[in-house]
Amino acid sequence: MAQKKTAAEVVQAARSADKISTKTLINGLFNDFVELHGDRNGGDDPAIIGGIARLGNRAVTVIATQKGETVEEKIATHYGDPEPEGYRKALRLMRQAAKFNRPIITLINTAGAYPGADAEAHGQGEAIAALLQASYDLPVPFIATIFGEGGSGGALALACADEVWMFENSIYSVLSPEGFASILWKDSTRADEAAGLMKLTPNDLLDMKIIDTIIPEPANQDRLLKNLKKKLLLKLADLSQLSGEELIQKRLARFREF
Amino acid sequence: MNLFKRKPYVETHPHRQPERHFNQKVPDNMFIQCPHCKEGAYYKAFGAFRVCPNCGYGMRLKAQERLDMLTADYTPWDTELQTKDPLNFPGYDQKLAKAQAATGLNDSVWTGEARIAGANVALGIMDPFFIMGSLGTITGEKITRLFERALNKQLPVVIFTASGGARMQEGMPALMQMAKISQAVARHSAAGLFYLTILTDPTTGGVTASFAMQGDIIAAEPHTLVGFAGRRVIEQTIHKKLPEDFQSGENLQKHGFVDSIVPREKLGAFIAQVVRLNQPEEE
Numbered sequence: 001m002a003q004k005k006t007a008a009e010v011v012q013a014a015r016s017a018d019k020i021s022t023k024t025l026i027n028g029l030f031n032d033f034v035e036l037h038g039d040r041n042g043g044d045d046p047a048i049i050g051g052i053a054r055l056g057n058r059a060v061t062v063i064a065t066q067k068g069e070t071v072e073e074k075i076a077t078h079y080g081d082p083e084p085e086g087y088r089k090a091l092r093l094m095r096q097a098a099k100f101n102r103p104i105i106t107l108i109n110t111a112g113a114y115p116g117a118d119a120e121a122h123g124q125g126e127a128i129a130a131l132l133q134a135s136y137d138l139p140v141p142f143i144a145t146i147f148g149e150g151g152s153g154g155a156l157a158l159a160c161a162d163e164v165w166m167f168e169n170s171i172y173s174v175l176s177p178e179g180f181a182s183i184l185w186k187d188s189t190r191a192d193e194a195a196g197l198m199k200l201t202p203n204d205l206l207d208m209k210i211i212d213t214i215i216p217e218p219a220n221q222d223r224l225l226k227n228l229k230k231k232l233l234l235k236l237a238d239l240s241q242l243s244g245e246e247l248i249q250k251r252l253a254r255f256r257e258f
Numbered sequence: 259m260n261l262f263k264r265k266p267y268v269e270t271h272p273h274r275q276p277e278r279h280f281n282q283k284v285p286d287n288m289f290i291q292c293p294h295c296k297e298g299a300y301y302k303a304f305g306a307f308r309v310c311p312n313c314g315y316g317m318r319l320k321a322q323e324r325l326d327m328l329t330a331d332y333t334p335w336d337t338e339l340q341t342k343d344p345l346n347f348p349g350y351d352q353k354l355a356k357a358q359a360a361t362g363l364n365d366s367v368w369t370g371e372a373r374i375a376g377a378n379v380a381l382g383i384m385d386p387f388f389i390m391g392s393l394g395t396i397t398g399e400k401i402t403r404l405f406e407r408a409l410n411k412q413l414p415v416v417i418f419t420a421s422g423g424a425r426m427q428e429g430m431p432a433l434m435q436m437a438k439i440s441q442a443v444a445r446h447s448a449a450g451l452f453y454l455t456i457l458t459d460p461t462t463g464g465v466t467a468s469f470a471m472q473g474d475i476i477a478a479e480p481h482t483l484v485g486f487a488g489r490r491v492i493e494q495t496i497h498k499k500l501p502e503d504f505q506s507g508e509n510l511q512k513h514g515f516v517d518s519i520v521p522r523e524k525l526g527a528f529i530a531q532v533v534r535l536n537q538p539e540e541e
């Protein structure tokens with residue numbers, strides 16, 4: 001699949017207002033979705049939606065970041081930037097998935113973990129660190145898909161998976177092109193130039209084996225959803241051939257390469 | 259090229275005074291200001307451990323300086339590895355060469371086996387003077403190998419963290435180090451082995467969000483900056499000024515994320531003490 005857009009255009013498309021919403025993705029891919037709230041430690045962050053659902057005829061655990069559709073949602077989710085409570089909810093649901101032998105599907109579109117005062121005080125770093133470590137003991141198939149922005153550690157926290165996929169119009173990077181430009185050249189307006197240097201497009205990341213597959217993103221959302229659902233079902237069937245121990249060993253080997 | 263030759267075994271003591279060789283260029287009567295409390299003092303008053311006589315803040319150290327404060331008995335590991343410059347980043351090779359010359363390291367962490375106050379440990383010391391202690395692919399590889407070798411040798415791991423976060427000049431492969439190291443920590447941990455992190459000034463970004471926060475015990479030097487997001491980014495996001503000590507080890511301890519604040523001069527004894535208390539009982 002040829003990527004004709006420049007890196008800067010991919011950044012723009014990843015952040016487009018027309019980008020498919022988290023709720024549309026969840027409703028389009030899964031049946032019987034039951035949302036599960038809370039980190040069991042005093043908080044529930046709406047920037048991360050979690051729950052159980054059916055993919056085809058298989059029960060799965062779904063964890064997704066959401067930017068929100070209404071103004072209220074956007075404010076409540078900090079435009080999709082999770083707080084520690086969100087990451088702890090994700091960890092709780094991953095452990096629950098392991099207990100009931102349910103595959104884990106994550107859907108990621110976040111500029112990054114929320115840089116707030118409460119988030120710092122509540123241990124944003126510790127919450128992400130715990131998720132990175134957890135990928136060692138989740139003996140279930142785990143597929144992560146970045147469908148918009150994959151912002152740094154805040155995205156990686158949900159993407160230490162057996163397979164990492166990206167939508168055609170998505171990015172995955174250490175920091176935003178604006179942040180990159182302002183640190184490097186003290187000029188955030190040179191973000192487009194930075195994007196070109198950063199190797200943050202799906203094609204670049206596929207070349208570097210950071211990701212495994214690029215998901216085409218036709219304007220017709222039904223086609224997109226149908227194709228993604230088919231791919232997820234096939235890959236789950238594939239991964240389900242492996243034992244829990246084999247899955248973990250393969251996952252470790254995947255990240256050990258970097 | 260072996261950057262650091264193994265030094266002969268020397269019995270170390272918990273309160274051993276470090277050698278002064280790295281300080282010798284600065285005259286004792288030079289007046290310097292503490293970056294934390296802003297009080298001035300003569301260089302000499304900061305002592306061999308480079309600690310502010312007024313507030314106890316420890317000046318930032320190169321990895322080799324810190325190593326010399328801890329022990330003279332060590333073997334360095336993986337001093338040959340060199341980054342592949344995954345982004346072909348303009349000017350990066352010169353930046354690296356400069357950092358290597360300034361610190362004597364191949365990348366932003368020193369790793370090896372060391373004997374500290376009688377305790378054998380696999381030791382990692384990040385160097386804040388090597389591109390801000392940023393986590394690059396070789397930093398990540400060295401720390402991963404530190405845990406892997408410690409697992410083989412059944413050794414505890416001690417890491418002094420100091421970092422500005424993932425190294426932007428190495429792009430996504432740098433970010434992936436957070437996952438790679440975390441999995442190595444998890445394997446080491448699953449074998450019942452002990453991991454101690456010592457947060458030093460400054461510990462931020464992707465290092466805070468990975469191995470800095472994964473220790474069985476997490477200690478910090480006094481007045482260490484510890485955080486995930488940068489202070490300016492937070493202030494711009496919430497449109498408020500943060501209290502001066504907001505991202506300090508002391509404040510994080512109040513919130514439950516740091517076990518102990520340990521003055522620099524007591525760290526050697528502290529390491530030996532907790533390593534011994536975490537050693538499996540002999541049958």
Ligand SMILES: [Zn+2]
Nearest residue numbers: 292295310313
């Ligand atoms: Zn001071």
